[in-house]
Amino acid sequence: SPSPIFSCFVFYSVLLVIKMYIIAIITGQARLRKKAFANPEDALRHGGLQFHREDPYVERCRRAHINDMENILPFLFLGAIYSMTGPSLAVARLHFLVFFVGRVLHSVAYLCALRAPTRSLAYTVAQIPCISMALQILTLVAAYA
Numbered sequence: 001s002p003s004p005i006f007s008c009f010v011f012y013s014v015l016l017v018i019k020m021y022i023i024a025i026i027t028g029q030a031r032l033r034k035k036a037f038a039n040p041e042d043a044l045r046h047g048g049l050q051f052h053r054e055d056p057y058v059e060r061c062r063r064a065h066i067n068d069m070e071n072i073l074p075f076l077f078l079g080a081i082y083s084m085t086g087p088s089l090a091v092a093r094l095h096f097l098v099f100f101v102g103r104v105l106h107s108v109a110y111l112c113a114l115r116a117p118t119r120s121l122a123y124t125v126a127q128i129p130c131i132s133m134a135l136q137i138l139t140l141v142a143a144y145a
Contacts, residue, residue, distance in 0.1 A: 005092045006083040012096040013076055016103060020068045023107060027061035034058055064110035068103065071123075075099055075130055082133040085140050095129035102126025 002010070030036075036055030037043040043052035079096060087095075102125040109119035 003083070004089050005087060006080075008089065008093050009079045009083045009096055012100045013079060016068075016072050016075070016100060019104065019107065020065065020072060023061065023065045023068055023111075026111065027058065027065055030055070030058045030061050060113070061111065064107055067110070067123075068107065071126065071130075072103065075126075078130055078133045078137065081137050085137060087136070095133055099126050099129045 031038070031042075032046070034055040034057060035046060035051045036053050036058045037046060037051050040049055040052045043049050079099075082095070083092065102122050105122035106119055106126060108114070109122055
């Protein structure tokens with residue numbers, strides 16, 4: 001059975017992947033609601049080529065999703081490797097929880113257009129555990145480089 005640390009990592013990772021799916025669904029729903037389709041065949045299906053267009057809110061949703069992919073993917077790699085380095089459960093959980101909360105707040109700030117610098121603060125908070133994990137991993141494996 002997986003270690004408690006890896007299990008904790010998997011818990012937060014799966015929640016983050018579900019969050020990414022939710023943002024994708026929100027983006028799709030916004031496309032339908034705003035009638036702003038990226039592909040002509042979708043526009044034709046939903047009323048005509050005039051709906052093959054961009055919408056500011058749809059683009060905001062899309063950027064939130066892209067930002068998730070750019071940040072959650074590295075976390076999945078770093079967290080998996082970090083879990084194998086033998087950190088204490090409490091410290092590992094703190095890393096995973098801070099990243100998770102930061103990314104959830106980032107998405108809320110993005111989708112709700114919260115006042116600056118809310119989104120960038122959430123982004124920065126989520127980057128701290130990633131940088132910490134990366135440095136700890138590098139410190140452990142540097143001798144083999």
